[in-house]
Amino acid sequence: MRHNSRARRRSLFLIGALAGVAFLGGSALLSRSQTPESDTTREIAPGLTLRSVIAQTPQGPLRYWLVKAKPDVFRLGLEIPDSSNVQKKRTVRALAAQSGALVAVNGGFFAYGGAAVGAVKVGGTWQRLPWKSRTALGWNSATDAQIGPLSGVCQLRIETPDGRVQLQSAALNGFALPGTRAEIIDGFAVLTPMFARKYPLRTGEIALIIPPTGTSATGTFATGTSATGTSAINSMVSSAVTVQTTGDVDLQAARFVVIARGQAASGLDATRPPRFSYSVQTSPDWNGFANILGAGPRLIQNGRIKTTEIEEEFRPDVLARGPRTSMGWDSERNWLLLVADGRSASSVGLTLPEAAQLLGQLGAVEAMNLDGGSSTQLVVGGELVNTPSGLDPVNPTRPREVQVINALTLKAQAAP
Numbered sequence: 268m269r270h271n272s273r274a275r276r277r278s279l280f281l282i283g284a285l286a287g288v289a290f291l292g293g294s295a296l297l298s299r300s301q302t303p304e305s306d307t308t309r310e311i312a313p314g315l316t317l318r319s320v321i322a323q324t325p326q327g328p329l330r331y332w333l334v335k336a337k338p339d340v341f342r343l344g345l346e347i348p349d350s351s352n353v354q355k356k357r358t359v360r361a362l363a364a365q366s367g368a369l370v371a372v373n374g375g376f377f378a379y380g381g382a383a384v385g386a387v388k389v390g391g392t393w394q395r396l397p398w399k400s401r402t403a404l405g406w407n408s409a410t411d412a413q414i415g416p417l418s419g420v421c422q423l424r425i426e427t428p429d430g431r432v433q434l435q436s437a438a439l440n441g442f443a444l445p446g447t448r449a450e451i452i453d454g455f456a457v458l459t460p461m462f463a464r465k466y467p468l469r470t471g472e473i474a475l476i477i478p479p480t481g482t483s484a485t486g487t488f489a490t491g492t493s494a495t496g497t498s499a500i501n502s503m504v505s506s507a508v509t510v511q512t513t514g515d516v517d518l519q520a521a522r523f524v525v526i527a528r529g530q531a532a533s534g535l536d537a538t539r540p541p542r543f544s545y546s547v548q549t550s551p552d553w554n555g556f557a558n559i560l561g562a563g564p565r566l567i568q569n570g571r572i573k574t575t576e577i578e579e580e581f582r583p584d585v586l587a588r589g590p591r592t593s594m595g596w597d598s599e600r601n602w603l604l605l606v607a608d609g610r611s612a613s614s615v616g617l618t619l620p621e622a623a624q625l626l627g628q629l630g631a632v633e634a635m636n637l638d639g640g641s642s643t644q645l646v647v648g649g650e651l652v653n654t655p656s657g658l659d660p661v662n663p664t665r666p667r668e669v670q671v672i673n674a675l676t677l678k679a680q681a682a683p
Contacts, residue, residue, distance in 0.1 A: 312369060314340030315677065317647055326588065327615035331607035332645055332652055333629055334370055336677050338409030338600045344368065344676040345389050345558045351519060353382040353394060353440050353462050356670035359644035360651055368676030372592050372604050373642045375562040377672035382441060385561025386417055387673060393547045394461045395561075396421060396439050399446040401579045402563030402635050405556035409600045413556070414565060414635050416575075419549040420445055423455050423525065426542045437525075437545065453529030457545050458518055465515040466524065473532040474516045475525040475540055476509040508540040560673070566593060566623035567634040574623050589616040590643035590656050594675060595626060595634025602677065603631050606645040610656040641669045 303322040311317050314337035322329050336343075346366040349355035356377070363371035376384040376398075386397040388405075397403060397419040406412035421439040426432050438444055438456040458466055468474055516524055525543050527535055535541070553559060564575040576586055590609035596602055605626055609616020617625065619636060626634045641657040657667035 311647060312679070315369065317652075319652075324615070328613055329607065329617070330614040330653070331605065331617075331625070334372075334602075334604040334606075334645070334647070334677070335597075336370070336602040336604075338596075338602065340680055341369075341602065341677045342408065342680050343406060343412075343558075343602055344678055345374065345387075345560055346371070346674045346676050347387065347389055347394065348670075348672070350389075350461055351464050354380075356672055358668040358670055359674050360646045360649065360668060362671075362674040363646045363676060364649060366674075366676045366678065368678045369648060370604065370677040371644075371646045371674045372594070372606060373638050373644050373669075373671045374673040374675050375560050376638045383561075383672045385563075386419065386559045387561070388556070388559035391557045392459075392461065394440060396445045396547065397549065397561050399579070401561055402565045402575060403553075403559055403561040404594070404635060405553045405559045407555070407557050409596060409602060411555075412596070413553070414568075414595070414633050415551070416565075416579075417549055417551070417553060417559070417561065418445070419547055421457055422546050422548055423457060424544040424546075426544075427536075428539045428541065435531075439545075439547065442526075442528075451528060454527075454531050456526045456528075458516075458524045458526060460519050460521070460523075462518055464519055465517055466526070467515050468511065468513055468526075471528070471532060472512075473527045473535060473537065474511040475527065475535075475543065476511060476516065476520075477522045477524065477543060478507055478509070479520070479522045508543070510537045510540055512537070560675070562637045563635060564619065565635050566619070567595060567626055567631050570598075570627075570632040572620070572623045572627055574619050576619055586619050588618045588621075589640050590653075591617045591619075591622045591639045592637040592643045592645075593622050593626060593634055594637060595631040597630040598632050603629065603634070604645070604675065604677070605629070605634075606643060606653050608643070608653050608656070609639075611654065613654075637675070638671065641667070642671050644668060644671070 303320050305321040308316055308318040316335050318333040320331050346362045348357040359371050359373050378384055383395045384398050385401060386403045387395040397417045400416040400418040403417040404414050421437045423435045423437040435455055436444060438451055440459060440462040442450040442456050518524055564579045564581060566574055591607045593605045607617045608614035641655060644655055645652045655666045655668055657669060
């Protein structure tokens with residue numbers, strides 16, 4: 268009965284999403300024979316250009332910008348607002364200034380009152396796990412980058428003093444397992460210093476605090492591949508555990524902290540705490556990527572339009588016409604960042620199929636969608652280039668710059 272209910276819900280979702288795509292993206296956006304009203308390209312810096320276009324489409328006026336960066340001159344980065352607060356948000360302009368980047372656009376999705384929804388790995392350290400199997404970008408450089416579906420879990424290894432070993436799925440830097448929204452009631456969560464500065468324990472919770480130092484491999488991050496072929500990243504082993512049951516847990520003074528709830532807490536012997544290790548395992552194996560950002564859906568694969576909003580179960584409203592931010596690269600591995608305004612008289616915005624079509628016309632061979640709507644922001648040289656769709660309630664004449672959970676940045680490569 269439960270299976271049939273899920274099947275019905277999925278069928279209704281697919282029907283609604285397909286109807287939305289058919290209604291919103293059924294006609295061609297721009298034919299190659301159409302001449303835009305305005306089309307200018309200027310060099311922002313050697314190896315970096317900004318193209319600005321105003322065009323008339325069958326749906327109305329459209330304004331968009333394309334940033335193209337040579338991979339041997341500029342490197343793509345991922346900037347988060349605060350490495351010790353997973354819920355912290357800042358405007359794209361603030362993130363650009365924080366990182367010292369010449370160009371920045373908004374990155375992945377997020378909960379308005381919470382953290383990123385989707386994979387976030389910065390400089391080799393995981394902040395958030397992948398969301399289901401949605402599209403993600405993994406990269407070390409322009410020549411070592413990949414776009415594709417990504418799933419992942421945090422596996423907690425518990426070894427009791429008598430040598431018994433138990434493996435448990437755990438939440439990472441939050442209290443919901445990957446792909447779910449409900450907080451765990453009976454189970455474990457791994458909190459790293461990236462989660463927050465302190466964590467206030469709730470009644471009945473037990474914190475098992477792993478110190479930042481250890482012996483041998485203990486206290487260091489290990490990297491490897493599991494027997495199933497999925498990547499085991501940020502594997503962490505503890506040598507000593509401090510138990511705390513009340514008050515605020517200082518996460519910045521720990522390598523990581525395991526929070527036990529419900530039966531997981533009641534089943535622990537606090538006088539003889541176990542040893543812990545955890546690993547983030549992804550499928551496919553993206554073990555080698557230092558940076559990963561989850562968003563989606565995919566727009567272009569191997570030079571052909573391929574949108575995956577149905578497979579990734581995006582809500583129909585996400586597919587609707589509006590402001591868009593997307594990224595990819597061309598056949599020469601130049602980084603491409605596309606931003607389109609929407610929801611205004613001066614620019615109607617794009618549907619997902621239209622964004623894919625436009626990126627294809629602009630030369631992208633691989634591309635994916637990022638967060639859009641009111642989050643869409645393009646900053647170049649410290650200045651906001653586009654006009655975000657929101658309005659500032661205090662000053663209605665000033666476009667609102669929404670605070671976002673992360674940003675993709677372009678910075679000049681360090682001189683050899």
